Amino acid sequence: MKRILLFGLLGLHYMATQAQSLPQPKSPINPGNPVITEKYTADPAAIVHDDIVYLYVGHDQAPIEKNFYEMHQWLIYSSSDMVNWEERAAVDVKETFSWAAGDAWAAEVIEKEGKFYWFVTVSHKDVHGKAIGVAVADSPIGPWKDALGHALITNDMTTDTKISWDDIDPTVFIDDDGAAYLFWGNTICYYAKLKDSMVELESEIKQIELPHFTEAPYIHKKGDFYYLSYAYKFPEKTAYAMSSSIEGPWQYQGILNEVAGNSNTNHQAIIEYKGKDYFIYHNGSIPTHGGSFRRSVCIDYLYYNPNGTLKKIIMSSEGVEAVK
Numbered sequence: 001m002k003r004i005l006l007f008g009l010l011g012l013h014y015m016a017t018q019a020q021s022l023p024q025p026k027s028p029i030n031p032g033n034p035v036i037t038e039k040y041t042a043d044p045a046a047i048v049h050d051d052i053v054y055l056y057v058g059h060d061q062a063p064i065e066k067n068f069y070e071m072h073q074w075l076i077y078s079s080s081d082m083v084n085w086e087e088r089a090a091v092d093v094k095e096t097f098s099w100a101a102g103d104a105w106a107a108e109v110i111e112k113e114g115k116f117y118w119f120v121t122v123s124h125k126d127v128h129g130k131a132i133g134v135a136v137a138d139s140p141i142g143p144w145k146d147a148l149g150h151a152l153i154t155n156d157m158t159t160d161t162k163i164s165w166d167d168i169d170p171t172v173f174i175d176d177d178g179a180a181y182l183f184w185g186n187t188i189c190y191y192a193k194l195k196d197s198m199v200e201l202e203s204e205i206k207q208i209e210l211p212h213f214t215e216a217p218y219i220h221k222k223g224d225f226y227y228l229s230y231a232y233k234f235p236e237k238t239a240y241a242m243s244s245s246i247e248g249p250w251q252y253q254g255i256l257n258e259v260a261g262n263s264n265t266n267h268q269a270i271i272e273y274k275g276k277d278y279f280i281y282h283n284g285s286i287p288t289h290g291g292s293f294r295r296s297v298c299i300d301y302l303y304y305n306p307n308g309t310l311k312k313i314i315m316s317s318e319g320v321e322a323v324k
């Protein structure tokens with residue numbers, strides 16, 4: 001009898017210790033991916049300023065019967081944990097850029113000496129095709145003012161391709177020596193050095209050869225390496241190249257992310273925040289009406305291999321953990 005009691009107690013103790021070592025369930029306040037569900041959001045760009053992440057997205061506003069982009073504004077969100085995002089501003093394309101015909105396509109923000117420069121894709125009123133403009137602000141959420149009163153890049157400045165939408169998707173990068181560069185393009189990947197003012201080109205427009213380059217170039221640096229990630233083929237995957245100089249040569253490294261669910265575009269931003277690396281992208285995963293023209297921003301982890309190459313992204317519906 002004593003033996004049965006002893007085994008029973010040991011069994012209960014074993015079950016209790018096993019239960020204690022089970023992982024705890026995720027916090028119900030972690031909403032997972034997509035990170036914003038009350039609006040359709042696309043083409044993420046992100047910066048970290050004063051320990052807060054600012055997320056800049058295009059607002060996909062296409063009605064359900066429309067099978068193309070309808071984007072009249074950009075939205076700005078902020079977060080201090082990568083999970084809970086608060087909408088901080090909505091910026092109308094035509095109100096901000098008087099020379100623009102509309103189309104708040106992909107954009108990117110960078111900070112220099114206390115000013116924030118927002119490079120945007122829009123359609124030009126007078127020069128046929130897409131164009132790149134720059135807005136400037138004293139804070140990461142605005143108010144934004146057209147820095148030039150005209151476009152920085154127009155379609156007639158790049159004539160090696162006949163398409164009118166090759167001047168899209170600007171990404172901007174400031175190197176360790178303070179020199180700033182603008183990369184952009186569709187079909188051809190362009191880049192140019194910017195002047196100190198950030199709103200004028202210093203160099204001629206050059207081109208980079210990348211396998212199956214579609215659009216959405218994005219530059220970031222980690223350690224000694226520069227990374228140029230971009231949308232590859234169509235429907236788009238994300239591929240990347242590496243270099244030890246911002247001027248190249250760029251060495252193609254392969255696919256970083258597969259086609260994102262239910263969206264034929266796949267536009268990325270990469271940031272480091274509080275010791276972790278994040279891959280921010282969009283998919284079309286909001287049920288019922290989500291898709292290629294009603295997209296949603298998602299966030300998953302990015303991991304580096306010891307030699308600096310990137311591990312393939314594991315897209316998830318759980319998303320990332322809230323940063324403590």
Ligand code: FUB
Nearest residue numbers: 043105106169216265267
């Ligand atoms: O959102 C409009 C366009 O779709 C962007 O400029 C491209 O990067 C693609 O995501």
